[in-house]
Amino acid sequence: MSEKAFNPTELLICSASRLMPDNTTAFIGTGVPMLAASLAQKMHAPNLVTIFEFGGTGAILDDLPMAVGERRTFHKAVVASGIRDIVETAQRGFIEYGFLGGAQIDPFGNLNSTVIGDHDHPKVRLPGSGGANDVGSHCWQTIAIMRHDQRRFVEEVDFITTPGYLTGPGAREAAGLPPGTGPYRVVTTLAVMGYHPDTKRMMLLATQPGVTVEQVVENTSFSLVIPDDVKRNQPPTEEELRLLREEVDKDRLYI
Amino acid sequence: MEVIQSGIGELIQPPDINAFREWNRKKQKAMVDKRMTEAEAVRRFIHQGDYIGTELYGTVRCPQSVVNEIVRQGVKDLRVAGQGVYELDILLAAGLVKALDITYIGLEVYGISNCLRREVESGRVDTCVEWSNAGIAWRFKAAAMGVPFIPVRSMLGTDTLKYSAAKVVECPFTGVPICLLPALVLDVGIIHVHRADMCGNAQVDGIQGFCAELARASKTLIVSTEEIVPNEEIRRNPDRTLIPYYLVDAVIEAPYGSHPGEMCYVYERDEEHIKEWVEASKNPETTQTYLDKYIYGVKDHQEYLALIGEERLQYLKEIVPER
Numbered sequence: 001m002s003e004k005a006f007n008p009t010e011l012l013i014c015s016a017s018r019l020m021p022d023n024t025t026a027f028i029g030t031g032v033p034m035l036a037a038s039l040a041q042k043m044h045a046p047n048l049v050t051i052f053e054f055g056g057t058g059a060i061l062d063d064l065p066m067a068v069g070e071r072r073t074f075h076k077a078v079v080a081s082g083i084r085d086i087v088e089t090a091q092r093g094f095i096e097y098g099f100l101g102g103a104q105i106d107p108f109g110n111l112n113s114t115v116i117g118d119h120d121h122p123k124v125r126l127p128g129s130g131g132a133n134d135v136g137s138h139c140w141q142t143i144a145i146m147r148h149d150q151r152r153f154v155e156e157v158d159f160i161t162t163p164g165y166l167t168g169p170g171a172r173e174a175a176g177l178p179p180g181t182g183p184y185r186v187v188t189t190l191a192v193m194g195y196h197p198d199t200k201r202m203m204l205l206a207t208q209p210g211v212t213v214e215q216v217v218e219n220t221s222f223s224l225v226i227p228d229d230v231k232r233n234q235p236p237t238e239e240e241l242r243l244l245r246e247e248v249d250k251d252r253l254y255i
Numbered sequence: 256m257e258v259i260q261s262g263i264g265e266l267i268q269p270p271d272i273n274a275f276r277e278w279n280r281k282k283q284k285a286m287v288d289k290r291m292t293e294a295e296a297v298r299r300f301i302h303q304g305d306y307i308g309t310e311l312y313g314t315v316r317c318p319q320s321v322v323n324e325i326v327r328q329g330v331k332d333l334r335v336a337g338q339g340v341y342e343l344d345i346l347l348a349a350g351l352v353k354a355l356d357i358t359y360i361g362l363e364v365y366g367i368s369n370c371l372r373r374e375v376e377s378g379r380v381d382t383c384v385e386w387s388n389a390g391i392a393w394r395f396k397a398a399a400m401g402v403p404f405i406p407v408r409s410m411l412g413t414d415t416l417k418y419s420a421a422k423v424v425e426c427p428f429t430g431v432p433i434c435l436l437p438a439l440v441l442d443v444g445i446i447h448v449h450r451a452d453m454c455g456n457a458q459v460d461g462i463q464g465f466c467a468e469l470a471r472a473s474k475t476l477i478v479s480t481e482e483i484v485p486n487e488e489i490r491r492n493p494d495r496t497l498i499p500y501y502l503v504d505a506v507i508e509a510p511y512g513s514h515p516g517e518m519c520y521v522y523e524r525d526e527e528h529i530k531e532w533v534e535a536s537k538n539p540e541t542t543q544t545y546l547d548k549y550i551y552g553v554k555d556h557q558e559y560l561a562l563i564g565e566e567r568l569q570y571l572k573e574i575v576p577e578r
Contacts, residue, residue, distance in 0.1 A: 030363045053388060054312060055462030063576075066526075067340070067363050069315035071519035074462055082463040084396060087389035091408055110413075114385060119418050125375040125383075127361030127368065128337070129415050133387035137409045160414040161385075175412030176423065176432030253364070 006236050008147075008189040009255050010244060011208060013039060014236040015187045016099070016145055025049045026097040027090060027135050030068055031254065032145045033099035037061060038248045043240065051095060053131040055081045064249060068131070087131070090138035093178070098139030100132050104157040105144055107201045107222045108171075109164025109183030111136065112157035119159060129161050136162035137177055141184035148188035153220040165200035191216045192233055196225045206231035256427050262419035264384035267334050267354050268306045270403045270438035278474050282501060286454040289506045290483065293324035293556055296505035300475050301325060304353075305442040306334040308395075308473070311464035313340020313363070314516035314524050318447040318479050320509040320556040322346060327550055336439065338391050338465075341516060341532065345550070347374045348542050354382035356439070358391050365533045370542065385418040386410070386436075392465040394439035399471030404435045444473030446498065447512045449521065451480040452488070455503025458495040461519035470498045479509040481518055509556055511568055520578065522571040528563070 006014075009032070016036035020026055022045040028037050037050050038061035049058050052065070056074035065072040074080040089095060102111035103126055113132055117123030136142050142164075146152055164183045166172055173179050182200070186193040192206045203225035204216055213230055236244075249255045291299075301307065309318055322342045325333075326349040337343060337357035344360065346352050347370040360371045374380045386394070387409045397405035410416040411423065411434050426433045446466055451457035457478050459466055470476055478498060483506065489496060512518075515525035515532070535545035553559045560568065 054315070054464050066524065067312070067314050069312040069462060069464060070517055070524065071461060074519075080462045082467070083389060083392045083465050084468065087392075087409070114415070114418075119383075119385075119414070121378075122376060124367075125372050127371070128357045128359045128385060129387045129390075130359030130361075131388040133413060133415050134389040134409045137387075137411065159418075160412075162415075163412045166412045172412060174432075176408065176434070177411050178408060 006241055007255065010236055010241065012145055012187060012189060013244060013255070014240045015192060015208070015233060016143065017043065017240070019143055019185055019187070020045050020048050020097065023047045024097060025051055025095045027051050027053070027095050027099065027139055029099055029101070029131065031101065034061065034065055035244070035248055035254055038064065039240065039244055042243045042247060051086060053086055054083050055086060057081070057086070064253060087134045087138065090134065093140070095139045096141060098135035098142045100135055100142055100144045100162060101146060102132070102144065102161065104152055104154050105146060105186065106154060106157045106164070108166060108168060109144065109186070109195065109202065110157055110160045110166065111144060111162040111164065112159045114159040114161045116158055132162040136164070138181065140181055142182065143185045143187060144183065145187050148190040148216070149219050150221045153222065155222040165195065169198065169200050190219060193224070199225070201225050203227060204230055206233040208233050209235040256424040258422050258424050259432055260416070260423040262416055262421045264418050264420045265382055266420040266437060267356055267382060267384060268439060270398065270440055272401055272403050272438065275398065275440050275474070276401065284501055286500055288453045289455050289503060290453050291505050291507060293321050293479070293507055293509070296477050296507055297321065297324045297328050297330065300477060300504060301330050301443050303330060304332045304334070307443045307445065308336035308441045308469055309339060309342050310444070310446045310466050310469045312338065313342060314529060316447050316459065316464070316518055317342045317513050317516045318445040319514060319516060320512040320559070321445050321477055321479050321507065323550045323556070323559065326351065326546065336391055336441065338388060341529065344368050344370045344536060347371055348536060348546060350374070350379060352380050355380055356384050356386055356391065358386045358388045362533055369536045373539065384420055385415045387415060390436055391439070392468055394436050395465055395468035395472040397436060397438035398440045399468050402438060404437050406433045406435055408434065410434050439472060441469070441473040443475045443477060444469050445477045446470060447479045447509065448498070449480070449518065450482050450484045451478055451506055452486045453483055453506055454486065454500040455498065455506050456486070456489040456496050456500045457498035457503070458489070458492070459497055463497060467497050470502050473502070475504045476502050477505045477507065478503050479507040479512045481510055481512060481521060483508050511560055512556070514563065520575060523574050525567070525571055
């Protein structure tokens with residue numbers, strides 16, 4: 001299969017999907033994470049427990065939800081509760097993975113989805129935290145899914161909506177956030193990144209198909225940690241694309 | 256307890272737990288008929304400058320027929336718990352919001368809210384205080400518990416906390432920093448449910464969002480319902496009752512009350528209509544045209560439903576999948 005046989009959204013979905021292991025709990029937000037979770041359930045993780053903010057636990061994603069509270073988020077679910085139950089479950093340490101997005105991300109994985117510019121006189125007023133801050137505070141490992149360009153990957157975000165590693169090693173714990181939590185991966189159209197274990201700065205792990213390390217660096221405003229062995233992410237397989245197009249998003253709402 | 260950090264956001268609605276108790280003491284405890292129209296409920300209970308909140312969320316079980324009536328009556332300078340999609344977008348579009356305790360106002364899969372952008376960037380919404388989604392729900396929980404604050408581990412270390420009215424203290428038991436959220440008592444809460452009796456005993460199906468918390472955090476509670484059922488039906492399934500009658504001040508019969516949002520197991524969301532709003536909301540002129548057509552141009556919810564049309568509404572019921 002040629003590398004042009006899939007679009008950037010399909011690539012993001014497949015890359016994120018592969019980060020969802022079977023028999024784990026994942027806090028799922030609107031958009032790409034929903035598609036990725038649905039694909040994961042159909043590929044390698046039939047027992048992936050999806051958790052939606054407003055109360056759905058363990059939904060089978062036969063159809064794509066359009067909102068985090070709608071009925072597909074508790075379709076064939078094991079529990080339909082409410083937002084406090086869900087976030088308190090995360091606060092107690094039950095939720096392993098959390099998926100996030102944002103308008104900006106910095107080297108420590110801090111995310112902005114509140115304002116561009118000054119808070120009180122914003123250039124662009126964005127929607128706000130929603131559940132993002134809760135997910136970023138309580139889930140053990142958070143995965144950010146982003147488009148990758150210099151405007152989004154910035155040295156300093158205009159507003160820290162959701163905590164990454166804040167100012168670096170130890171900062172989360174000093175702020176009172178649960179020890180052992182924090183950013184795990186960043187999945188973009190250009191690369192998959194992690195965080196350096198000592199400095200907690202964003203580190204390139206793998207480039208997406210057809211993308212060079214230089215391209216990733218060019219599209220990132222801050223200095224990325226580049227290890228010696230940068231891997232190459234495998235392109236979506238025929239089976240992933242077939243499931244994505246024929247089952248996960250058969251109405252092509254997203255892809 | 257030592258206060259380590261105080262958010263610089265305004266405490267738009269300071270908690271007064273004793274006043275809330277006094278208020279609740281005086282509330283009607285007799286099981287009486289509280290049925291009324293949207294127009295009467297809004298006229299009697301929602302006033303200029305009030306602090307209001309809606310539940311559940313935007314296009315899901317939202318009290319849209321009541322929100323539309325607020326817009327028709329033009330109740331101004333509202334202070335709003337900002338956790339919403341379509342319903343708060345409409346209030347913003349009508350220019351009725353003065354201050355927001357905001358966590359999320361957007362259009363989910365359709366992106367950011369143009370109405371929020373216009374109202375906040377122009378300064379017409381003069382105050383935006385930040386919280387997380389659970390933060391707002393926990394603030395309702397604190398009010399529902401009858402206590403002035405609740406300790407949580409959200410928001411710590413972020414600008415969300417800095418621009419909130421939360422405080423960080425050193426926990427007196429463990430010594431770790433912990434975030435204290437002030438109780439949020441609403442002047443008026445508005446909730447749409449699947450069924451209620453005429454006294455206000457109310458039940459919802461599916462996820463409960465933050466229904467129980469918001470209901471108990473409201474000084475005045477307006478409940479709109481898909482159907483009004485006999486009291487005996489409530490008594491047959493009391494385990495399903497999320498909202499007891501004594502919390503409720505108005506019961507409004509509003510079939511399709513969440514349109515264009517969904518009501519799980521009853522009707523699906525009206526995707527075409529939502530897309531129409533998303534397009535219309537992109538500039539002030541088309542926003543006004545939409546409001547003129549669907550809100551100002553109709554007398555009440557019944558006329559609104561007639562405008563949407565029987566065929567369309569029936570279709571939204573028919574496409575509900577089997578459970």
